[in-house]
Amino acid sequence: MSSIRLTKTINSRMKIKASLFDLDGVVVDTACYHYLAWKKIANDLGFDFSEHDNERLKGISRMESLDILLEIGKIKVDFRTKEELAATKNSMYVSYINKMTPDEILPGVIRFLDELRNEGILIALGSASKNAMSILDRINIAQKFDVVIDGNKVSKAKPDPEVFLKGASELGIEPQDCLVFEDAQAGIDAARNGGMHIIGVGQPENLKNADHVIPGFEKMNLDLLRSWYP
Numbered sequence: 001m002s003s004i005r006l007t008k009t010i011n012s013r014m015k016i017k018a019s020l021f022d023l024d025g026v027v028v029d030t031a032c033y034h035y036l037a038w039k040k041i042a043n044d045l046g047f048d049f050s051e052h053d054n055e056r057l058k059g060i061s062r063m064e065s066l067d068i069l070l071e072i073g074k075i076k077v078d079f080r081t082k083e084e085l086a087a088t089k090n091s092m093y094v095s096y097i098n099k100m101t102p103d104e105i106l107p108g109v110i111r112f113l114d115e116l117r118n119e120g121i122l123i124a125l126g127s128a129s130k131n132a133m134s135i136l137d138r139i140n141i142a143q144k145f146d147v148v149i150d151g152n153k154v155s156k157a158k159p160d161p162e163v164f165l166k167g168a169s170e171l172g173i174e175p176q177d178c179l180v181f182e183d184a185q186a187g188i189d190a191a192r193n194g195g196m197h198i199i200g201v202g203q204p205e206n207l208k209n210a211d212h213v214i215p216g217f218e219k220m221n222l223d224l225l226r227s228w229y230p
Ligand code: G6P
Pocket: 024, 034, 057, 058, 059, 060, 061, 062, 065, 090, 127, 128, 129, 130, 131, 132, 151, 184
């Protein structure tokens, strides 16, 4: 797929002209597959890895996640072993995502993406994952995004704003007219560093500095968006 697929000119009269979605934990609950794979790596290395610890890995690149995991386990390994551990984690993760189906798209996401499109608000994906495109294809949702920026297209991980700024730039929208949906603190910080509006998806205690926090997309709609960003 080409990185850009603008099917609509911008006709929204809303303040928000573009929306940028994180993937893992926002569009689909792949966060649980990342967790299961990292937990197995930790257990094989002889330590436990809790869901609480896993919050620190959300939104963070694969190698940075491994660094944090090893720090939690107080384990030091050489670079080659790190590469092997990251590859083992990824092959476990890929075996989970290869079994995904469109049923795993989180409730309300498709309806809300369609509402945004009908309003003329552009839609991008902004994910640190190098597996993002294969997940989008697997769950048959790639065509909903005008632009996809994934871990293969960025060199700086969240909280650096690169992934979202690239998305905004490919969409041709100024950062201050963009709204990011994120489930990770690193992603909230990335959007904030990029000068964008931010809605956190998840529990407010894990998502500091978002403009608003929603538990998911079931109750999210354009009227609510208009009331928050008049
Ligand atoms: C997302 C997830 C992270 C993950 C990262 C890299 O941002 O929230 O937990 O580490 O992507 O994913 P990848 O599929 O490239 O290992």
